[in-house]
Amino acid sequence: MSIRNVLVTGGAGYIGSHLVDALVARDYAVTVLDNLEPQVHRSGTWPSYANPKATYVRGDVRDRAVFEPLVIANQAVVHFAAAVSVGQSMYQVDRYVDVNTRGTALLLDILVNTKHAVEKVIVASSIGVYGEGAYACAVHGPVAPIIRPEQQLAERDWEQRCPHCHQHVTSVPTPEDKALYRDNIYSMTKYHQEEMVLLIGKTYSIPAVAPRFFNVYGPRQSLSNPYAGVAAIWLSRLMNGKAPVVFEDGGQLRDFVSIHDVVDCLVLMLERSGADYLPVNVGSGETVTILDIARMLGRLLGSSIAPEITQTGRKFDIRHNTADITRARETLGFAPKVTLEQGFTELIEWARTSPDGAVDFFDRALDELRAKGLLVQHAPR
Numbered sequence: 452m453s454i455r456n457v458l459v460t461g462g463a464g465y466i467g468s469h470l471v472d473a474l475v476a477r478d479y480a481v482t483v484l485d486n487l488e489p490q491v492h493r494s495g496t497w498p499s500y501a502n503p504k505a506t507y508v509r510g511d512v513r514d515r516a517v518f519e520p521l522v523i524a525n526q527a528v529v530h531f532a533a534a535v536s537v538g539q540s541m542y543q544v545d546r547y548v549d550v551n552t553r554g555t556a557l558l559l560d561i562l563v564n565t566k567h568a569v570e571k572v573i574v575a576s577s578i579g580v581y582g583e584g585a586y587a588c589a590v591h592g593p594v595a596p597i598i599r600p601e602q603q604l605a606e607r608d609w610e611q612r613c614p615h616c617h618q619h620v621t622s623v624p625t626p627e628d629k630a631l632y633r634d635n636i637y638s639m640t641k642y643h644q645e646e647m648v649l650l651i652g653k654t655y656s657i658p659a660v661a662p663r664f665f666n667v668y669g670p671r672q673s674l675s676n677p678y679a680g681v682a683a684i685w686l687s688r689l690m691n692g693k694a695p696v697v698f699e700d701g702g703q704l705r706d707f708v709s710i711h712d713v714v715d716c717l718v719l720m721l722e723r724s725g726a727d728y729l730p731v732n733v734g735s736g737e738t739v740t741i742l743d744i745a746r747m748l749g750r751l752l753g754s755s756i757a758p759e760i761t762q763t764g765r766k767f768d769i770r771h772n773t774a775d776i777t778r779a780r781e782t783l784g785f786a787p788k789v790t791l792e793q794g795f796t797e798l799i800e801w802a803r804t805s806p807d808g809a810v811d812f813f814d815r816a817l818d819e820l821r822a823k824g825l826l827v828q829h830a831p832r
C-alpha cells in the first residue's frame with residue numbers, strides 16, 4: 452500500500468513547514484504536531500504560512516496522550532520536532548535531552564507497542580553527529596581528528612592537525628561512514644535520535660531514514676532566534692545595521708543547502724526505498740567559507756557593513772565540515788538545483804517582507820556564552 456497520509460512533528464517550524472507544503476501539493480493528507488515553542492514562534496500562534504490544507508495539532512512530542520493517536524492514524528512519521536541550538540544545548544542540558552532524545556524514545560515506544568500502519572519514519576539528524584568533518588593528511592591520508600584542544604584555539608591556530616604527525620590537514624567532503632564524534636549536547640541528542648530510530652526500524656522492519664542536514668537556509672528560517680541558523684542570524688544583524696559576527700578567521704568551510712533542495716530530498720526519502728535504514732547527508736555538494744557567506748549576504752542586501760571577524764571562537768566549534776552527497780545521489784537520485792546566489796537572493800527577498808520582522812538578539816546569546824565560559828580565552832598579545 453502506498454503512503455497517503457503523513458504526520459510531521461515540528462511541522463510549524465522552518466524545514467517542516469516547507470515539507471508540509473510540498474506534501475500537500477502532492478496530495479498527501481498531512482497532520483502537524485507542534486507545541487509552538489516560544490523561542491521559534493514568538494507570537495505563540497500558528498505561523499502565517501501554516502498550510503490551510505493541513506491539519507494542525509498543538510501538542511508536545513513528550514506527551515503520549517496526544518502523540519500516540521496521531522502515530523496510529525498515519526502511514527508515515529516525519530519527526531522534526533526538536534530543540535535546535537548547539538550553543539544553548541551546552542547550558543540547557545536537561546531540556547535538550549528531554550525534548551530530543553526522550554521525545555524520540557516515546558515515538559519508538561509507540562511504534563513498538565501499538566498496532567499501527569506506519570511504513571516509513573524519517574528522523575532529522577544533523578551534520579553535528581560528525582563533530583569535525585573528514586580530512587586528509589599529506590603523509591597519513593584520510594584522518595578524522597577530534598575537536599581542537601582549547602590550548603590550540605587559545606593560540607589562534609585554527610586549522611586542524613593530523614592526529615598522527617600533528618601537521619596541518621586539508622578538509623575533504625565527509626561521507627556518511629566517517630567516524631562519528633559529538634562535541635556538544637545538541638549533536639549528542641541528534642546522534643541518539645538517529646541511532647534509536649534506525650535500530651528500531653531495522654529490528655521491526657519499519658523503513659527508516661535519517662537525513663543528516665548540513666547548513667539549511669531559506670525563507671521562514673527564524674530571523675529573531677539568535678541560537679540557530681548562522682545565515683539568518685547574520686541577515687538579521689545586517690538588517691538591523693550591525694555587523695555580522697564571524698568567529699575565528701572566517702575560513703571555516705561549510706555546505707549551505709537551499710531549503711528547496713532539502714525538501715526535494717525528503718520527498719525522495721518518503722517515496723523511494725533506496726535509502727531505507729541509512730543515514731544520508733543532505734547538502735548541496737558545494738563548499739564555501741563562512742566569511743564568503745557573510746560577505747555575500749551583505750552584497751545582496753546592498754549593505755556597506757563589513758563582517759566583524761573576531762579572531763576568537765567558541766570552545767565547542769568544529770573547523771570544517773562539508774557534505775559528500777554521493778549516497779543521496781546514488782540511492783535516491785537526489786540532484787540539488789539551487790545555486791547559492793539564487794538561494795540567498797530568495798532568502799533576502801523574503802526577509803525584507805517577512806511579517807515577523809528581524810529582531811536581533813545575537814548580543815544576548817553571545818553574553819550567555821561568555822557568562823558560561825564557552826568562549827575561548829586568549830593570552831594577552
Ligand SMILES: NC(=O)c1ccc[n+]([C@@H]2O[C@H](COP(=O)([O-])OP(=O)(O)OC[C@H]3O[C@@H](n4cnc5c(N)ncnc54)[C@H](O)[C@@H]3O)[C@@H](O)[C@H]2O)c1
Pocket residue numbers: 460461462463464465466467484485486487488489491492510511512513530531532533534535550554575576577578641663664665666667668673680
Ligand atoms: N535548520 C538546519 O540547518 C538544521 C540542521 C540540522 C538538523 N536540523 C534538524 O531539523 C529539524 C527541523 O529543524 P528546523 O530548522 O526546522 O527547526 P525549527 O525550530 O524551525 O522547527 C522545530 C519545530 O519543532 C517544534 N517543537 C520544538 N519542541 C517541540 C516539542 N517538545 N513538541 C512539539 N513540537 C516541538 C517547534 O515549535 C518548531 O516549530 C530539527 O530536528 C533539527 O534538529 C536542522
Ligand SMILES: [Zn+2]
Pocket residue numbers: 588589590591592613614615616617618
Ligand atoms: Zn599525518
